[in-house]
Amino acid sequence: MGTYRHLMIYFCCVSIVFSILDIIVQPNVQTYKSAFFMVVEVQRRNMDPWIAKVSVYCLCGCFGVAHYCIAIHFIYRFFALERKGRVRYFQGFNLIIWFLIPIFSGAMWFLITAEVFTQTSIEIDYIRNIVKQTFSADMHEIVFVSGIFYPIDQTVLMTIPFTVIIVFGFRSWKIVRGLLDHGESEYSKNLQMQLYKALVAQNFQTYKSAYILVVEVKRRNMDPWIAKGSIYCICGCFGVVIYCIAIHFIYRLFALERKGRVRYFQGNNLIIWFLIPIVCGAAWLLITSEVYTQTKIEADYIRNSVKQTFNSDMEDIVFISGIFYPIDKTGLRIFNWRTFLGFGLFSILMTIPFTVIIVFGFRSWKIVRGLLDHGESEYSKNLQMQLYKALVAQTVLPMIFLFIPFGLLFSLPMFEIDCQLLSSFITLTFAMYPAVDPLPILYFIDYYRNPIIGLELLRKTDYTMCETLTDAFKLKCCKRSRISNDESITIG
Template sequence: MLFSTLKFAIQLFSFICSLFFNIILIYLILTKSPKKMGTYKYLLVYFCCFSMLYSILDIIVGPVIHSHGSSFFMMMKLGILKNHPEVGFLLVSLLCGCFAVSITTISIQFVFRYFAMERKGRISYFRGKYLIIWFLVPLISGTIWILQDWVFLHPNAKMGEYINETVFINYGVNVTDITYCGTFFYPKNDQGVPSLDYFQFFGFLGFCVIMGTTFLIVVIFGIKSYKLVRELPKHGESEYTYKLQSQLFKALVVQAFIPITFLFIPIGLVFIAPLLHFDIEPASFLVTIFFSIYPAVDPLPILLIVAEYREGLSELIYKTIGKRSIQISSYTDPQITSIS
């Protein structure tokens, strides 16, 4: 089918780009980061690693995100796992968990940037043993999401019967040949009348808590950080510090815009539409593509906006194509102190 071919091509391209960009960014972070970045560079490396894991799982699972009637689901064709559907479901759940890890990590970066700019000593909570705790928070968020998948979104007979026709019509497979994470909000009761499944609804609320909390943190600390960046020159900060903080904040804003565009909004719509009886089934293809493209474009803001990484990338390009590397001059503050 045309859809399957196009989807695989996009997912493969995204996988290759994600590995390529993230590996380059990790190299540049470790070799080109200014001293003033402090422990922030470790957060960036951490984020890059999860982006690559996201891409690897995405190409293995080959997910299809679909909304149908009062249900939504992310499905995987079982293929060689036909006799081991639980393994397939685990892979789908892990991919969903990567989504939770990604949005949680973004929110933590906003907290870090705010603490770094406010200069009240709270950035010390991102050093030493505290940094390990911050690294664990996204993992905890992802684990909770995965556990909720197993409790609330596990395949069941009622939903399988409900989505069987649309799966076959749209993707040419029977529901017995796939596994999925999904929910069916309005199954028929004993009288044959569709009624809200409160168990599924409470599960839905659990996912909303994670998405809503991380989104709220991004908005609150984003606004706070923006105000502080504007005030830096008034507080006597050097030109270099101001430029670096501005670049990091701009990169973070763009980096937040990407998951909002590619994950929060489309996934949020897929979650909410079936509950509110909105039919967005024709848009399911776009949601699938957005979900797969995300890890490929996510490292680009940091790579292209932060001057040290952008210049380091230019050097790599010139060296790779065999041209003489151009030394790009940049302003350096003679009195460098860590921003973190």
């Protein structure tokens, strides 16, 4: 066994210490809104508060030691499998250095826990109610460490997003008011305002095992059928958008391959490609309208949440909801097969474009990566690198703005995990994606970036300026290595 024996003994000792501290502390790790915290009930267990606090710090430190030990374990195992003699780095005095690395990281965990996650009045007031509800204990009866991302103080709360909402909401209102002046009739003006409200006033919510989309019709003087139709349409539009993105990636791969397969996007074939997102959007619309219905069970399940969040009765709203485990008339939790069916169908519809984006994005990345090694000139290599960066960014963006948020929103309520913070931004991320998607192209590609920011960083060896007055603003490309085929570069 050699050196590996010493590593295993060291790791076992760390695990023993970690287990002993876990028995002493018996930590309760909780989350509440934007806070995570660890609680030790000192009064109930008749424990000195300073012992409990130090034990919590040591437990966190041991966690830091443990996962660095695991990492070093993998390093040693890799060196041993390589058989290149690098196991010698774990012998003699070097072994002591490897042993010190986890201890140092554990000390960092200890210090961060002790110095950063302190017990101030803000933290105490923030978690007071949840501690009382969960442990039936007052704050002086416990010792805790907590991290609160958005505590509540007595001054200004979230000034930046509030200002953004006010400013851009007012500007949007002015634009819509201007559009209303061009309505052909009073009915047309009223219809435009109702549609506008329906599109901007939707609220995604989660509550226990439910996810909900709510429109307050009474407060906004909106016809319920318009609100419901708008909800169905916006769900259908989401299905259209994600399949459009997937088709975009297919076309880009065909263009980069240079095998003539771009012809599949020409003529009548283009109509078929256009119909695919429409059909998938129609499927989203039908699933939303037929599977997620408004029955008395759904209404009773979310009634309290709607009252607390919107201060509205169920008769004042229009909603669609998916509830995995509703409560029946006898007060028992039941299995809602309709929600699971809808979740399964939505998962299938999202998995197809997600897989297309991953597979075709990866294959495009491999092609562009290969082109970097075969550039005929510095100009060609630089251009391919710009395309490579833009491609990577445009592959990541739909994951961040569409697939991950909506995937979590649909799946977390199944396990009754609170994702209210995520649901608050879900409409915003969906609306932002079309505006954010072109930014990688505009930023990474010099041809677009330079005119936008007002710079003319064009190399003299690549371009010459025409001397005639009529062509003063035209640039003539004089580079000998020129890409003549319009399929050589295709950018979304």
